[in-house]
Amino acid sequence: MLESINHIVTELSPWLHQYGYLVLALAVAVEGFGIPAPGQSLLIVAAILAAGGQMSLPLVILVAAVSAFGGNCIGYYLGVRFGKVLLDKGWIKPSTEHKLHSFIGQYGGLGLLISRFVEGLKQYLCLGCGIAKMPVRQFLLGNLLATSVWALVFGLGPALIERELTPILNFYHQHQQLSWMIASLIVLALLGLLWRAKNRPLAS
Template identity: 60%
Template sequence: MPEALQHIINEMTPWLSQYGYLLLFIAIAVEGFGIPAPGQSLLIVASLNSTTGDMSLALVITVAALAALTGNSVGYFLGRRFGHLLRDKGWIKPNLEAKLHNSIDRYGITALVISRFIEGLKQFMFIGCGLAEMPLKPFIIGNILATSLWVCLFGLGPVLIRNEIAPALAFYHQHEYSTWMIVSLQLSLLLLYCLHMRRKNR
């Protein structure tokens, strides 16, 4: 196991042992409304701990998914309802807001999905969806899709590839943007195809 990952495991395991699923839920949820937290690292460690019987993988996945869905939804409604206050207090910088608006207006659900996997952006994109007044239905679809992919990658992934996790993480961090651009493009094409077939069958 790589030294960096082993260090993260050593650092986080005592916290998970003491606070368990509650800590996992809080750390993941608060990221959805702008508070940086080690939610992703905790999810990886919790997933790996499940292989030794210290935690339940089913509960880890369930808690992580519920936390992400909840936190992202809170971020969306904060942005939609209190966006003006966030701007007035300077918590959302004008240049960041402009970038979020541009991404959401141009790419919609695709931007939302990609942001879930990019540190720094994932803490603000869901608030940005609210600020940009993204319609609720596309937000819900994007939120479910982003959460499902994220939980599968960082919740199930470490268990499935624990012996190959070092090169996998290295590849992901090296090609983070391009990887998710390709994945999101494929998912968007699949969604368009499904919509086309649905209209055709009416």
């Protein structure tokens, strides 16, 4: 996991250094209407850069939230306006449409919040909301809540832990075997505590 985070930061930082907030806005927005893009990864990296003073954290969060909201609205409009075409052309499979309708029927506007944290749903749910003709007011309120919470979680979160992340990564790279041993011992200790708690006799 630590290597993955380090790899993402290394790979995406040059894009943010070169194109700044524009590439963040575009990547986040296009995810809202069905185009896979590293929007969330760019937001995490931008937040880490902001914590180091290379970008503005409030602006990073604002750009991400506004872009996500706008992209989702475009996805909703495309679903309302061209949903039948997308289905007839096979660009959205009937099985996908059925899953989207079932999810929307079960969770309604709250599903927009859930979808922001689930890959696949994040890219296609707003199209599904449009195809399902979700009421505009319900969609806008759900969209506003979802994009605001998502931008705060993935904007503030990485920025808050950035100071701890660098020494953790450095320690991991210098002592990989020791790191895995420590992690294994922690997991075993937790499993032992859970087993003891499960098998502890109830007080009479």
